[in-house]
Amino acid sequence: MATPRxxxxxxxxxxxxxLTSISTPAFLLDHExxxxxxxxxxxxxxxxxxxEAGRMEAEQWTQAFGPFDRSGVPxxxxxxxxxxxxxxxxxxxxxxxxxxxxxxxxxxxxSAFPIxxxxxxxxxxxxxxxxxxxxGDSG
Amino acid sequence: MKLKVWGAxxxxxxxxxxxxxxGGNTSCVQLTLASGEELILDAGTGIRSLGxxxxxxxxxxxxxxxxxxDHIQGLMFFPPCFRADSEITIWGPSSPEASLEDxxxxxxxxxxxxxxVRELPCSVxxxxxxxxxxxxxxxxxxxxxxxxRGPTLGYRITDGPTAIxxxxxxxxxxxAPLAGLEPEWISGFDLARDTDLLIHxxxxxxxxxxxxxxxxxxxxxxxxxxxxRVQARRxxxxxxxxxxxxxxxxxxxxxxxxxxxxxxxDATQLEMGMEGAELEVGPAATVPPVHA
Numbered sequence: 254m255a256t257p258r259x260x261x262x263x264x265x266x267x268x269x270x271x272l273t274s275i276s277t278p279a280f281l282l283d284h285e286x287x288x289x290x291x292x293x294x295x296x297x298x299x300x301x302x303x304x305e306a307g308r309m310e311a312e313q314w315t316q317a318f319g320p321f322d323r324s325g326v327p328x329x330x331x332x333x334x335x336x337x338x339x340x341x342x343x344x345x346x347x348x349x350x351x352x353x354x355x356x357x358x359x360x361x362x363x364s365a366f367p368i369x370x371x372x373x374x375x376x377x378x379x380x381x382x383x384x385x386x387x388x389g390d391s392g
Numbered sequence: 393m394k395l396k397v398w399g400a401x402x403x404x405x406x407x408x409x410x411x412x413x414x415g416g417n418t419s420c421v422q423l424t425l426a427s428g429e430e431l432i433l434d435a436g437t438g439i440r441s442l443g444x445x446x447x448x449x450x451x452x453x454x455x456x457x458x459x460x461x462d463h464i465q466g467l468m469f470f471p472p473c474f475r476a477d478s479e480i481t482i483w484g485p486s487s488p489e490a491s492l493e494d495x496x497x498x499x500x501x502x503x504x505x506x507x508x509v510r511e512l513p514c515s516v517x518x519x520x521x522x523x524x525x526x527x528x529x530x531x532x533x534x535x536x537x538x539x540x541r542g543p544t545l546g547y548r549i550t551d552g553p554t555a556i557x558x559x560x561x562x563x564x565x566x567x568a569p570l571a572g573l574e575p576e577w578i579s580g581f582d583l584a585r586d587t588d589l590l591i592h593x594x595x596x597x598x599x600x601x602x603x604x605x606x607x608x609x610x611x612x613x614x615x616x617x618x619x620x621r622v623q624a625r626r627x628x629x630x631x632x633x634x635x636x637x638x639x640x641x642x643x644x645x646x647x648x649x650x651x652x653x654x655x656x657x658d659a660t661q662l663e664m665g666m667e668g669a670e671l672e673v674g675p676a677a678t679v680p681p682v683h684a
Contacts, residue, residue, distance in 0.1 A: 260582040263536070264537075
């Protein structure tokens with residue numbers, strides 16, 4: 254019998270419930286910066302549901318979807334705004350390019366903020382994506 | 393483990409001729425551990441009568457789930473608070489905003505109260521619940537935050553081979569149907585998993601719940617789904633809505649037992665929290681079924 258995974262902190266459970274209810278592509282990361290959930294809007298952008306993809310370590314995520322910098326070079330995990338947000342307990346905002354389901358690049362504005370519920374530090378982070386049009390406008 | 397219900401009502405005391413059997417007092421449950429030590433779960437108005445029943449000079453532990461008035465209102469009328477030989481420890485959720493004592497003192501202070509906490513003749517201390525398990529009276533206590541409005545805990549009390557969970561205010565299905573969620577994403581799951589008795593919020597009927605989504609309480613289908621998911625062997629539906637009369641709750645219970653049976657549960661192991669009820673709780677084989 255498989256050992257059950259430990260329960261997520263309540264603040265992550267509530268964050269997931271919120272993400273489920275909004276139409277902005279959004280991701281939930283745990284304290285190790287692994288993607289532990291993304292919503293249907295994000296699934297539409299990526300072309301793969303979370304149920305299909307499952308939990309992804311940061312490295313797995315970047316290999317599959319990016320992000321890439323403006324030159325198309327993969328951004329290192331440690332340099333991601335989201336990684337900073339979790340490690341340093343502060344919000345971050347960045348513009349980068351991801352790879353969508355059909356392999357085409359998509360420019361994104363992303364805002365990440367840590368989810369902190371105790372003095373021990375953040376239990377994860379929430380990241381919202383605003384896809385940019387070709388002329389650089391969001392939405 | 394023995395258990396006595398001193399108050400099973402939610403939100404506000406609901407006395408009256410139509411509420412006599414289930415009772416009108418708000419949340420309070422007394423546990424008597426195998427060691428003989430006692431724990432009190434919540435301090436709703438039911439704790440007043442409990443206090444009259446306690447022997448003098450005992451060390452008393454009160455575990456508060458949260459500080460909504462229906463869970464602390466009885467504190468100011470708890471007789472041991474007014475006895476110099478009482479030693480009372482009140483456990484509750486921490487908050488970055490103020491200490492547990494300061495938050496409770498907002499109620500036990502003017503103009504809401506004629507006495508201040510510092511004037512109580514008993515010896516009283518206030519303790520934030522630890523992040524990890526701790527021991528009281530030989531039992532292992534675990535407290536975890538659960539989905540409700542404001543900082544709120546559920547408790548798991550393990551005494552020898554017996555485990556109970558007390559989660560009187562809980563809306564685990566808020567924003568996500570329980571049926572499709574993995575256990576790790578269900579609020580309160582680890583607290584209630586495989587318990588011999590789960591005491592759980594069941595404030596609303598399924599017809600009432602849609603008007604109360606986000607209020608922090610469960611509709612009956614969600615309560616049953618939660619109990620089924622955690623595989624609780626016995627379920628006590630608790631925190632009755634103040635509008636629900638004895639007659640309503642009788643029908644509510646019968647309907648819930650039918651649904652519980654459909655979910656694969658044992659209908660004889662589902663009961664309603666009823667003021668004055670006394671239960672013996674133990675591993676499945678040692679406890680007789682509940683009778684209507």
